[in-house]
Amino acid sequence: MAELVNIFEREFARETIFLDRNLITPHFTPQKLLFRDKYIGEISGILSKTLHGEKPDNLFIYGKCGTGKTSVTRLVMQQLLEFASAKNIPVEGNYVNCRNHNSKYRILSKIVKDFFPEEDFMGYSAAFVYEKLLEHARGKEKAGGKHIVLVLDEIDKVKDLDELIYGLTRGNDEIGSSGSISLIGISNNLMFKDRLDPRTKSSLCENEMVFPPYNAQELTEILRQRTGMAFKPDTVEESAVCLAAAIAAQESGDARTAVMLLLRAGEIADRRGSGKVTDREVMKAKVQVEEELVYNMVSTLPEQQQFVLYSIAVLSLTKKPQPKITGETEKGVLFSGEVYDEYCKIAKKHKEEIVSSRWYREYINELEMYGLIYTTASGKGIKGQTTLIKLGFDAEKIKGLIERELIEQN
Ligand SMILES: Nc1ncnc2c1ncn2[C@@H]1O[C@H](COP(=O)(O)OP(=O)(O)O)[C@@H](O)[C@H]1O
Ligand SMILES: [Mg+2]
Missing domain, CATH: 1.10.10.10 (Winged helix-like DNA-binding domain superfamily/Winged helix DNA-binding domain)
Known part of the structure; x- marks a missing residue:
């Protein structure tokens, strides 16, 4: 009688050229972001006011998809909060992806839930949740307030944005000078700013930053940094890296596309058992990645x-x-x-x-x-x-x- 073999045995034993596949997905943010020092410096310059007990100006960041807006902002925020916490400075932050929380109420509820994890705000009114946030910024009587930085990523997805921005801006008048709420809004949509209500625009865009697309050389560097971490040595040909970078640069200058191309090319190489990513795998991956991108784009449209x-x-x-x-x-x-x-x-x-x-x-x-x-x-x-x-x-x-x-x- 033939021996029964667990169906995962073969999959498990399959040879792979990946060292750590996760490191070449767009979800992974490397600790060192290339070619963005200027923006990292500018954003940290703005946010450093919180460390001196002042309210920073609001900031609006926009630029095409995959230009590093989310990664850069998250990195700067992480460092700010680490620094503040080590020095006991009352600065707090919260990151919201507005694609998942697309209304004033949902956003405020998400933030307040993160600040008060042990309380339950289910079913509470928007006004209550808003008050709770102001109270958090104002602080307990003698302890003084907190400077809170809210990151609203994909902010163009918020249905009642004018009310949200108005509410948060006005909130500062009620908090007093020992605390504040400031905003970083991020959008992939280049035209969004022009559509904003003038009042919303002037509050949100006190500072503005546009992230440009990456060129082929920059994308090559970004990919080299990743392949070193994600693939086993000598499994990705240099020309394949350059090709993936060139394709992504030509289409959009988007680091996400570049990363996806190498990820899919690696999977194709694994499936074929060829042990190497060459131009051929990248060209095959191109067709697949294009479909995935269109799919993603269409499914996230309003x-x-x-x-x-x-x-x-x-x-x-x-x-x-x-x-x-x-x-x-x-x-x-x-x-x-x-x-x-x-x-x-x-x-x-x-x-x-x-x-x-x-x-x-x-x-x-x-x-x-x-x-x-x-x-x-x-x-x-x-x-x-x-x-x-x-x-x-x-x-x-x-x-x-x-x-x-x-x-x-x-
Ligand atoms: N300067 C960079 N250096 C290294 N990786 C980057 C850089 N910019 C973007 N990436 C990578 O590209 C992907 C998409 O970046 P992301 O920050 O999400 O772009 P955006 O928010 O502008 O759409 C992520 O995997 C990110 O790690
Ligand atoms: Mg983003």
Whole structure:
């Protein structure tokens, strides 16, 4: 009789070129962040006021995805809190990812829960939770207050941001001078700032910082630093590192993409049992990573924007190719107006609120910024001047993805 072998035996014994796979995932933040000393210096300069008992200015950081905003901020915050705690200086901090906590109430509840872990705030009103936070900053009578730095990452996801910022800014007047609440807002969205209410903008953007994309050389260095930690010696060819960096630099200058490329290339090498990451594995990984990125991008879009993108995908699949003046035809070219009509129809069918055409145009701009669509002005023609829209990725795939994400859930 054949011996029964545990099904994990083979997996467990499988040879791998990874030393520690975790170190080459985008979740890992190295202690040494390359090419960001200038920003680390500026942010710590602003926050150092807390160490002298003063309220620092609020700070707004923006820049494309994967430019190190989250990593840099977390690193500086970690060092600030370590330093303050070692010197017994009353400084506290809290990090909130607003993608997971997307309203004033949820954000304040999360923060207060972290500050008072033994208490339960379930079901308490927003006003109560807000008071609790002010009380924490004000401190107990003689003990004096605390300077609190709140990091609101992906701040563009907050639905009632104006109220949140207004509340927190006004809170400072009630706390008194021995304590304060200051904010670091972070956003991947380059246009978000221009959409802010003027009052919110002037409070949040007392200081502003833009993180630029990395170039191919910088990405090569970042990847070299990681491969040394994550892979066994001599398992990643130098040319593969350069190729991954070049691809990421060309697409977006995004360190996350660069890291993902090497991670997936390593997995492909393991699967093939080739023991080495070469250009070939990186090229294969490119296809996979691109899909993952699009998937991620689409699934984190606000619902209304998903509906707009969905309308574009649906129309791209159903509309007849457009005849051009040259006699050729072009597939998948849409008029902005017909996309808006389709969007209204679909949103209505799903009993969603319909955004105005002004907002719709904002959404179109953003979808283009993310590389999900292309647009161009039509020039004067039969329909007058209009915007032409074309989907940047496979329509079938985008449609399927949004159907799974959105429509089945509603
Ligand atoms: N300067 C850097 N040096 C080393 N790794 C970096 C650097 N910038 C970004 N990374 C890595 O890239 C990934 C994405 O960075 P992240 O800080 O999340 O970017 P953002 O918040 O701007 O989208 C993380 O794995 C991070 O560790
Ligand atoms: Mg981030």
